[in-house]
Amino acid sequence: MTRRQLREMQLSPGDNEGPVAILWCRLCATRPQWPCRHPTRGFLLRVDLAKPKRTPTLAQERALDRAMAARQTCGQCRRRFDICLSKKLGCCLECFDGTPVHPSSLMTLPAPAVHRLAA
Ligand SMILES: [Zn+2]
Structure with a gap:
């Protein structure tokens, strides 16, 4: 899940300390030496480590x-x-x-x- 997807589920990254995988666009996946600036690149976080968004006390x-x-x-x-x-x-x-x-x-x-x- 990307950070944005977690947010849509009312979750925060929680205990995620870093991305478990990085999503690359197809072009950059085949040519990893090129710095990818394609918007499909995303950091994937684990849902099981995500925490519900904290509501202010x-x-x-x-x-x-x-x-x-x-x-x-x-x-x-x-x-x-x-x-x-x-x-x-x-x-x-x-x-x-x-x-x-x-x-x-x-x-x-x-x-x-x-x-x-x-x-
Ligand atoms: Zn006044």
């Missing part, structure tokens, strides 16, 4: 979500968007230059406003 998913949240949350109004915000700005466009944010790009309701000004 809950902890991994949580970590991923935290990482995404950091990139999607405005540093000033703390609203979370379903898009990644510009790292340079560190905040949403509304906080940056007043461009109104379309409600559909918001993932969460606005956090309660925090007054930072004294008095």
Whole structure:
């Protein structure tokens, strides 16, 4: 099986440490001295060594979500968007230059406003 075929079966190469066979196109099989660049060449892996694709654990998913949240949350109004915000700005466009944010790009309701000004 090629790596691609394994992937289609929801498998990962698993314990395959290298190809068990290399598939050559017919032309290159008869003339092995020629470096083959033909697309039919493929590394074959053993299916019995393949492992089911790992599904992320809950902890991994949580970590991923935290990482995404950091990139999607405005540093000033703390609203979370379903898009990644510009790292340079560190905040949403509304906080940056007043461009109104379309409600559909918001993932969460606005956090309660925090007054930072004294008095
Ligand atoms: Zn903002």
